[in-house]
Amino acid sequence: MSTQTLDEQYYAQLLQLQQYDFALVELTLFLDTHPNDMQALQQFNQLAQQRRQCAQQFEQQYGPLLQFGQSYSRYPWQWAQQPWPWQV
Amino acid sequence: MNNNQCRVYYPFVGPFDPCPPIRVKTYVVPPNQFIPFQPMNLPQYPLPEALRRGTLWPALFSPYPCPPVGKGGGDY
Numbered sequence: 001m002s003t004q005t006l007d008e009q010y011y012a013q014l015l016q017l018q019q020y021d022f023a024l025v026e027l028t029l030f031l032d033t034h035p036n037d038m039q040a041l042q043q044f045n046q047l048a049q050q051r052r053q054c055a056q057q058f059e060q061q062y063g064p065l066l067q068f069g070q071s072y073s074r075y076p077w078q079w080a081q082q083p084w085p086w087q088v
Numbered sequence: 089m090n091n092n093q094c095r096v097y098y099p100f101v102g103p104f105d106p107c108p109p110i111r112v113k114t115y116v117v118p119p120n121q122f123i124p125f126q127p128m129n130l131p132q133y134p135l136p137e138a139l140r141r142g143t144l145w146p147a148l149f150s151p152y153p154c155p156p157v158g159k160g161g162g163d164y
Contacts, residue, residue: 019135026144037128
């Protein structure tokens with residue numbers, strides 16, 4: 001089983017993904033108490049879309065981030081290969 | 089920040105204290121104590137900054153500035 005060598009790009013994209021996720025968590029909590037804040041809602045939707053693109057690009061290159069059908073996988077099955085996203 | 093988030097108080101020290109007294113103790117008063125309801129459209133950090141600082145809005149940022157003081161230090 002070839003252990004995948006992780007390049008700089010892998011960490012850069014993962015960091016970008018973390019930044020999107022954190023901002024989305026903050027905005028979700030904010031919108032829970034401010035349901036009619038239009039600007040925050042638009043920002044939330046924009047970030048969600050950007051996050052999806054970023055995740056898609058990441059998975060295209062480095063394999064699935066999530067499991068149970070939330071991510072695609074190439075042949076052969078990539079989920080069992082080193083490393084998992086939280087191991088890096 | 090307008091006022092320092094680090095407050096101090098002075099515990100009572102008596103002659104029968106079992107341990108060496110900790111004369112000064114500090115506690116943090118983060119900005120969210122002063123904002124009862126978060127207003128809309130507050131200025132935001134850029135995303136990398138927000139991730140590093142732990143909040144999206146500078147108004148709510150708190151570095152938890154209080155170093156432990158007093159002889160024992162540790163919990164404060």
